[in-house]
Amino acid sequence: MAEIELNERHEILSGEQQESESHKISRRKFLVTGSATGLTLGFALSAGARRAQALAGGIAGPPANTQVNSWLNITSGGAITLTIGSSEMGEGSYTGLAVILSEDLMVDFTKIKTVHGVPAIGAAKIGNTVVTAGSTVTWTNYWNLRNAASAAREMLVSAAMNIIGDQNRGNYTVANGVITYTPNGTEISYGLVANAAALLPVPANPPLIPDSEFRYIGKTQNRLDIPSKVNGTAIYGMDVRLPNTLYAVIQHAPAFGSVLSGSVPATPAGMTAVVPLQVLAGIGRGTEQTGMVNAVAVVGPTTWDAWQAALNLNVSWTTPANASQLNDAVFLSQAQSALTTNTPYSASGPNTAPTLYQVEGNAAAAASAIAGANKQFSAQYILPYVAHNPLENLCCTVNYVPGVSIDVYAPTQGASLIPPIAASLTGLSLNQINVHVTQLGGGLGRKYEADFVSQAIQVAVAVKQPVVVMWPREQFFMRDQYRPLSLVQVEAGLDSSGNILGWSATNVNASILGQRGIPLGAAGDSQSTEGTTTLPYTRGSISTQWISHPSPIPVGFWRSVGMSVNTFAVESAIDELASLAGQDPLQYRLNMCTDPRWTGVLNAVATLANYSAGPPSGHFFGMAAEKYANSYCALIADVSLTNATDYEGFPTLFTVNNVYVALDCYLAVNPGQINAQLAGGMVHGLNAALYGQQSFVNGVPQFQNFYNNRVIRIYEMPQVFTTVIPSPAQSNQSTLIGGVGELGVPCIAPAVANAYFRASGKRIRQLPFFPGVKMGGINNPKVP
């Protein structure tokens, strides 16, 4: 079944790619193809997300619509397909896109099939920028989709008008994909005029329907992908089955920086091959440099056979030269010393870590204001390396036919990265390379990286047979590109009324963009500084700095990235200052905010939690707020102290009972999914806050499976209440629509720390709250 669906996609796309088709590019950069496949409108969706822009060294904001990367196809049979370049990783975005498209197209959204395009590069017509990151899929595409839908609708109506012979548009209505000629009730379906519409000019300014006529936007809609996710038919990265499939398991060197020593081990009995795997150019991070052989794949008849053979394989790995430097204590002491011993950024200099970047304000002025204030505050917040660990491990299926074709089936957030890799490894030309994006069993930022895909292609090139390639869970924990270890120093000075006269925040961590070879300007790495910059609070004289950390442990984009690090520090510090000022933490924040959308979410979450009445007896509130991806979010955690042991028999300090979240994303497309994303993001943040850490001994990661990097089970799930600020009666394109997918993550850690402080008087400034707490098996609660 999987193959059928994937092949269908391919046929849809290859149909558009025929050279014989005539193409017209309108002033609005829609591209029309006329053929027997009906009306196909090509347009640009900004899948080039903020993260991708950051990777390209650009600035935040919606990308320009310069390249066609998406297609709306209406066949003569009436089938409607939207082919796009972003991935579905569980956030419901494909359903949201169908909902948006359906309004101006005036069709039932459940009749729209949304599929992922086969990406190509350069001037190719399909799927140019294909990156899914930064909570961007819905909001960046909203207006482009609506304009495309309106253009298609008017072209279809024009074609119908030609058939009827009456060019008075006012005599036609459209509903559910049927055009009605009102003078005599003649009905013409979209399918009937789809081919003719393709020959018509694209209207320059097709009217959008008013928001008051929305049938779906703003109302909770069922997700289109859920039926396939309750009966086992959804296809993920290692679910593709092709004739003569082999299975491979990846085994890395145990330490970062270690490589294969000596020759490749002989192929064990019963196995097909042992394949040495290189770090390819542009893929290695930190210790992993281009050309290093840092892993082998064992290929066999089943995943299990290959895995057992890999575990028993006698491989020699080198000890990295700098192994003694790859230790937790070293990383932390490097961060501490970088605070005082660093080199200021120089436009001409090499800017070797530790380099100090002055991101906002003036350090001397802030220091002077703090020193001259009535009360001084200084605190350090420390966050560990944290792995991503979506439940689907890294995996990829490849079918390589030498000299003919390669098909890559990958659960990827970065499909556009794959064709060049496949081309360089196979020598095939781009039109022989097909990338099929499967369902993602969670991405969380890790599946943007192409390391696992590049390995799978190397294996396929070696065995020349279809192969399903998998990383065992232990490999995933041990070869992550972690959320960076971070030390954030906050200093502030208060006047006698508690007003902040001076504020200084300095974050020390490894550069995500720097590890990807992206030159950093004077403002440093946006992925490290987001969450410390453009804060809404009036703080007198401010200084925001970032210092690059020299650690070569690979770091990467972890759902909400710098926000989850810095929001913990900033919102903890603001709460500490409220306490120092003797003020209520909500009122303290409100007094320092002038942006009505910030105060709006703060007041909304307070109402939701009934803050003025206070929590139930024995419970304590803690709050935090953030602005991210053009959305505003505020969160209150309700925490009570416990002396009990948890269900695994480990002691606990507190229970998170309830979580209240308010979001302002300007326009809410699918409120039910916003609720799901806020709750789910909160859980991701809570897992990291309570238990998340990776630790290193001589470059070897110590936490290797869930048993010692615990995540919450259902018993630890707080009750979650969400509220979304109502959308405007009539939205406009001048206000940016906000993202949702990562917004639930950053606030939970500081909110819980703040609530715990209210409850206990103790301030937690280092994560995780419960380092080293373990998790047992389902039927064996005492797994070591």
Next chain:
Amino acid sequence: MATNYTLNVNGQNYNVTVNNPTMPLLWVIRDLINLTGTKYGCGIGICGACTVLVNGVAKQTCILPVENAVGTTITTIEGLSPTSTHPAQVAWVANQVPQCGYCQSGQLMTVAGALNAGLHGANIVPQIKNVCICGTYDRILQAVDTL
């Protein structure tokens, strides 16, 4: 040493040849029988993504040797209902539970096992130890409440 087994999965008998009788049932189901709805998550019996019913009882197949499953009746997510209308599936859709969906086969099989044992509503919850990284637990609780 290659060993032949006959397994009854979703009402059908499958003859499989395994290289080692300790091979976990998960990999037999996925790689030899090609039913891919049952997932690998942790491999050590913690996450429950690999849960199926063995004689109606929820079991983690990533740590269940295939030899121990011979002679049993095995039900995977694909065999839960020919029309995807098992009460748990209906409740999952009604409550819009899945996000990425990867853990949900295992969640559903766990709940199906609890229903088989005569449990309902809140009494099912203690049986659910399956991990969901997306954090769909609140909706699972809502869905289970209706069962």
